[in-house]
Amino acid sequence: MRVLIVEDSPEVVATLRAVLVQDGHQVEVADNGRVGLELVSSFQPEIVLLDVVLPEVDGLEVCRQLRAFSDAHVIMLTSKDHEVDRVVGLSMGADDYVTKPFYPREVSARIGAVGRRARTPMNDPAVRERVFGDLRIEPEARRVTVAGEEVALTKKEFDLLDTITARPKVVHTREMLRDAIWGPDWFGDDHVVDVHIGNLRKKIDRAGGTSRIETVRGVGFRVAGR
Structure with missing residues (x-):
């Protein structure tokens, strides 16, 4: 799948990218919210891994804006674990929520789960x-x-x-x-x-x-x- 990582930590990006590329995904990276929104339009990802705390445009606002023009699945990445942050992220249209620190394989498994989501047959x-x-x-x-x-x-x-x-x-x-x-x-x-x-x-x-x-x-x- 096409996966966009919107994250300003080079260490997190390097770890995630290595695992996702190994799993066969096509990966692009943005280190701030503004570039992230631009790449959602041009790259048209199927999955967006989105940090909450970002330069220029924060992750919650990125999620809110991309929901106006993209059906990409959004998995929020954040060091915050307060219930309010989870609810706000979900209300903005996020599909899942991962709290840092996390194992890259956990994120990869969640991406796989989204890809296996059941579809309703069109002749149903x-x-x-x-x-x-x-x-x-x-x-x-x-x-x-x-x-x-x-x-x-x-x-x-x-x-x-x-x-x-x-x-x-x-x-x-x-x-x-x-x-x-x-x-x-x-x-x-x-x-x-x-x-x-x-x-x-x-x-x-x-x-x-x-x-x-x-x-x-x-x-x-x-x-x-x-």
């Missing part, structure tokens, strides 16, 4: 257009509209909405959603599901609609009545 009945009141989901076009107005969602937000609405009578546990969207080998916790669903609900609510995703306490999520 679940790809058909679905309508819930004024909310319309078009899976093949990866398009969501509220009363005809398109709602801009991140890749993970759309995948969650698509997965839950494809089987509206099923209660989807956090584990089910985590395995479907992030893959069964993902190392993080289930909190990432709640963060992305919270962001999804807010975007649809701001568009004047309702996400129709309701929480089943102690179990997971399902689609509210049509």
Whole structure:
């Protein structure tokens, strides 16, 4: 896969690059946030390993901006381990979070887990257009509209909405959603599901609609009545 490392520590970069190249990945490096954003546009990575503390533009802002034009999977790299930093990173659209110091092989394993994530076959009945009141989901076009107005969602937000609405009578546990969207080998916790669903609900609510995703306490999520 194409992997972009956005990290200002030469030691961390050298260690990660050696392992990733050995594993067969194509690797580019940026030592500050501004260059990182430029490389996301030109290199079009599938994975971005993104440090939180960066010169010029910090990692959280880089993550926020790249989500506007890239579907790359983002794994945050940081020496901070406070829960607030994790939540902020996830709310900006990050897919995973690794706290320094880490083993390069751990990062490589997480990249592999993302690459093995299950995909929904395009001939599956679940790809058909679905309508819930004024909310319309078009899976093949990866398009969501509220009363005809398109709602801009991140890749993970759309995948969650698509997965839950494809089987509206099923209660989807956090584990089910985590395995479907992030893959069964993902190392993080289930909190990432709640963060992305919270962001999804807010975007649809701001568009004047309702996400129709309701929480089943102690179990997971399902689609509210049509």
